Amino acid sequence: MGNQIKQLDAVIVGAGFSGMYMLHMLREKGFTAKVFEAGGSVGGTWYWNRYPGACCDVPSVYYSFTFSEKLYKNWTWSSKLPYQEEILQYLNYVADSLKVRDGIQLNTKVTSAVYNEQENVWNIKTSDGNEVCAKYFITAVGSLSAANTPSIPGMENFKGETYHTGHWPHEPVSFKGKKVAVIGTGSSAVQTIPVVAEEAEKLTVFQRTPSYVLPARNGKYPPGFVEDLKENFDGLQRQMNESPAGFPVESRVLRSALEDTPEERYENYKKAWEMGGWALGGVYYDTTTNDQSNEYASEFVRNVIRETVTNPKTAEMLCPTIPIWGKRLILGTNYYETFNRDHVDLVSIKETPIVELTENGIRTSDNFYQVDAIIFATGYDAMAAPIMKLDVIGRNGLSLREKWQDGLNVSTCLGITNVGFPNMFSVWGPQSPVFANIPKIIEINSEWVMDLIEYCRTNDIDVVETTDTAEAKWMNHINSVAEGTIFMKVDSWYNGANIDGMPKRVLTYLGDVLTYRKQFDDIAENGYRGFTLTGSKPTMTIREEMS
Ligand code: N01
DSSP states (O other): OOSSSSEEEEEEESSSSSHHHHHHHHTTTTTEEEEEEEESSSTTTTHHHHTTTTTOOOOOTTTOSSSSSHHHHHHHOOOSSBHHHHHHHHHHHHHHHHGGGGGGEEEEEEEEEEEETTTTTEEEEEEOOOEEEEEEEOOOSSSSSSOOOOTTTTTTOOOOOEEEGGGGOOSOOOOBEEEEEEEEHHHHHHHHHHHHHBSSSSEEEESSSOEEEEEEEOOOOTHHHHHHHHHHHOOOOHHTTTTSHHHHHHBBBBGGGGGSOHHHHHHHHHHHHHHHHTGGGGGGTTTOHHHHHHHHHHHHHHHHHHHOSSSHHHHHHHSSSOOTTTOOEEEESSHHHHHSSEEEEETTTTOEEEEETTTTTEEEOOOEOOSSSSOOOOOOOOOTTTHTTTOOEEEOEEEEEEEEGGGGOOBBBBTTOOOOOEEEEEEEEETSSSSSSSHHHHHHHHHHHHHHHHHHHTTTEEEEOOOHHHHHHHHHHHHHHTTTTTTSSOOOOTTTSSSSTTOOOOSSSOHHHHHHHHHHHHHHHTSSSTTTEEESOOOOOOOOOOO
16 A cells, blocks of 8 residues: 555545435544545535426425434425425535535545455545545445436437436526427426426427326425424434334325225325325325226326316326336426426327437427427436446455446345445445435434444454345345335336336335334344454454344
């Protein structure tokens, strides 16, 4: 190891929720740590996703850190579902309150991380030409950060403006007087379409798969609600810790949709629709497990679309044929209504695919659309890609990309560790929960990693690595949870088949947060069962079993 290379206890990649919390905890416990962040400021996904209308669909009072009462109480959200700008302000508030800014190097990408087995350190190279080494290498890069831009013939010829929702420019963008195309109709598109339509002269939406869009019904919290939550902070923490999604969701009707009459079902769905938010998803317990029950809920939404959209042809094009919940449910504001505006058109690229981009527009199999700007709302190469991009090389020169076969065969233990990659952890990595309030998952992951690092310090352990058996058990568990579910029937980023040419595979943990958390607790309570802990002082400890 050269003298010039700085040695730290931990290097963290990314300064969003995860990276900042990891840095804070490590420093509080007396470890030396540094964050490298590619962006020009803190915020992670909320730094990059600044497209018009960008919003979070988890209520703000839960989409917050809850590890510190003081941090929680000193911030007040202005609406139920927070917009990107406010979340970014919140994350800047977090950076200042936790005093972590001086540990974050901005505008710097990690270009490679190589494990040195002799020295037991990670050598990390960065885009500024520097190198540091650290005992622990922690990725906090988010799972929805590698933008997916489809390759369309003639893309290089298009002379207009192009944007991706996940990498929106920091300079103001104006669509005034312009003809704009949006490609994609997932969460990002659903949020941006009504806002862009306000400004654009003409908006054409290119849709491949219609989505189920439930009404967000955003607004202010009722008077006293936030104050009461803050007053009863212990209760809030308990409520979040006991919720299967990491935040309380409107109560479910604990019976099958098949037990109700058509009139009763209609009334229940309607009530949920009027309530807004996630309510409709949970009206009956078997919406995602019984085909008939699913079809009832799906048809209810289709009928709302038919009532809302005045042009019957457009309405039918907007009606999804996939099962509801098969892809992530979407909350929107004025989405379907926007298609009633004279200057907004919908094109089904399933029926008439895009064949090429030309200098000034988009050619489909049966038409040409002249446009000044194209917004790619085409989502992400989710879960594994952001980590693979870091060029991580573990034991015996094995690269993570090679181990994961370029994302075809991703394998982890608990979504946070990997055999062959000692002392490396990923916060909210691939195969972590997705039906969840992500800041809560980040707290669970980060605190567990922190405890393990401390345990290693206390017990003079130099190398911590999961075992083949533990990784295989986790893979069995997540595969069995996913098997036969509705989420594996439809192509989506949950299963990686949203990327052109990629097959469905298990990239996410489709179980609930309570089960997920229990796995972590069991491992820690049993002396880190499922991990090999090697120390210079004590002898090697191998704990093979994992419940
Ligand atoms: O991405 P998506 P997203 N040609 O993958 C289409 C989170 N998020 O950025 O369905 C043409 O959902 C694709 O079509 P199809 C949230 O977890 C949260 O919208 O594959 N079209 C689809 O319509 C969310 O789930 C929030 O047939 C192509 C769209 O592009 C996740 O991020 C807000 C195409 C992509 O939809 C991703 O959402 C925003 C191609 N080659 C995002 N490739 C909130 O908190 C893809 N598409 C609310």
